[in-house]
Amino acid sequence: xxxxxxxxxxxxxxxxxxxxxxxxxxxxxxxxxxxxxxxxxxxxxxxxxxxxxxxxxxxxxxxxxxxxxxxxxxxxxxxxxxxxxxxxxxxxxxxxxxxxxxxxxxxxxxxxxxxxxxxxxxxxxxxxxxxxxxxxxxxxxxxxxxxxxxxxxxxxxxxxxxxxxxxxxxxxxxxxxxxxxxxxxxxxxxxxxxxxxxxxxxxxxxxxxxxxxxxxxxxxxxxxxxxxxxxxxxxxxxxxxxxxxxxxxxxxxxxxxxxx
Ligand code: ADP
Numbered sequence: 001x002x003x004x005x006x007x008x009x010x011x012x013x014x015x016x017x018x019x020x021x022x023x024x025x026x027x028x029x030x031x032x033x034x035x036x037x038x039x040x041x042x043x044x045x046x047x048x049x050x051x052x053x054x055x056x057x058x059x060x061x062x063x064x065x066x067x068x069x070x071x072x073x074x075x076x077x078x079x080x081x082x083x084x085x086x087x088x089x090x091x092x093x094x095x096x097x098x099x100x101x102x103x104x105x106x107x108x109x110x111x112x113x114x115x116x117x118x119x120x121x122x123x124x125x126x127x128x129x130x131x132x133x134x135x136x137x138x139x140x141x142x143x144x145x146x147x148x149x150x151x152x153x154x155x156x157x158x159x160x161x162x163x164x165x166x167x168x169x170x171x172x173x174x175x176x177x178x179x180x181x182x183x184x185x186x187x188x189x190x191x192x193x194x195x196x197x198x199x200x201x202x203x204x205x206x207x208x209x210x211x212x213x214x215x216x217x218x219x220x221x222x223x224x225x226x227x228x229x230x231x232x233x234x235x236x237x238x239x240x241x242x243x244x245x246x247x248x249x250x251x252x253x254x255x256x257x258x259x260x
Pocket of ligand 1: 138179196203205207208
């Protein structure tokens with residue numbers, strides 16, 4: 001648990017630091033972009049113009065990056081409220097179904113009668129979208145993406161409890177793909193900000209750091225199970241809201257929504 005707390009604090013201060021730097025850096029890039037465009041205008045069609053275009057292009061790319069950084073670091077007003085993860089999963093399902101592409105089969109399986117968790121709906125949508133985008137990138141030639149919800153009891157024998165999570169009732173949200181999978185070295189670093197294995201220009205390394213930040217802030221955990229060549233499963237556990245922590249909830253009745 002100590003290690004987890006340290007990692008969370010480190011991620012939070014990294015986020016603040018990154019946000020501050022991104023803000024100043026963005027202003028510098030705006031100046032560079034401005035002067036590059038003066039040169040381009042003055043020297044239309046000649047060699048200095050094309051050099052200046054290179055400068056402008058690099059500055060624009062830097063500016064895109066800093067915007068993503070700001071989105072990651074920004075402490076937006078977070079409004080946690082009792083939330084049913086089935087609702088979030090179903091809404092995201094409709095959005096993803098349109099954007100994942102024909103070669104990926106999306107299935108959302110929700111467990112009926114799920115108790116609520118305390119979280120910000122926009123943030124949880126962000127979590128699902130980030131995980132789905134990674135799953136898509138891991139399945140360039142197609143595959144299956146499955147999102148499911150369930151209610152689990154974390155008792156003292158549960159792996160999550162042994163890893164430091166308090167015992168009690170949790171809602172489990174799983175996102176699985178049949179993609180490339182991740183070797184151990186990648187799993188170990190995956191939640192670190194700026195860690196990416198994607199070609200430059202395609203990955204920022206902020207997707208999973210954001211997921212990690214949102215889930216831990218909501219009192220939950222996120223774990224990766226992955227096998228190269230087989231696929232990856234992200235398992236998120238979020239604590240059931242106090243009011244519902246002791247209610248009886250039936251665990252049967254699984255509804256399935258198949259995509260494509
Ligand atoms: P980015 O997607 O910009 O690279 P992320 O933080 O979202 O940043 O992911 C970090 C890295 O973790 C990815 O570059 C990739 O190597 C690995 N990864 C994340 N999700 C998956 C997945 N579903 N399958 C395989 N590898 C993944």
